[in-house]
Amino acid sequence: MLQPDHYNFVVRQGTTWRSTFTLYQTDTSGPVMDLTNYSAALTVKDTDSGAYTTPAATPLLSLTSPSGGITLGGTAGTLTVVQTATQTSAYTWASGDYRLTLTAGSGGDTDVYLYGSVTVERF
DSSP states (O other): OOOOEEOOEEEETTSOEEEEEEOBSSSTTSOBOOOTTEEEEEEEEOGGGTGGGSTTOOEEEEEETTTBBEEEOGGGOEEEEEEOHHHHHTOOOSEEEEEEEEEETTTOOEEEEEEEEEEEEOO
């Protein structure tokens, strides 16, 4: 079971959002986590709606692996979130709370890996 970390994203609207993380089995001095057969999902919800205290709150953004904005690096233990400049240009929201989850295998356990806020900077 993973211990979730808190991390806040700042996304500049109209630019590429690319964030890569390396997951370790215990800490950064240990071996990386093998993400083969894992899937990932990142969901952003409106902070003012009660976000994750209201399960029915409509997501502002939903990303998934393998081809929905999240790429997992298998034995390298990496997780990359990518949104193109065109995609971030279309964001109509200014901020929200997110959860990034990992699911082991087909129907395995799901754990929160990261949580925090996403803020969209407009220029």
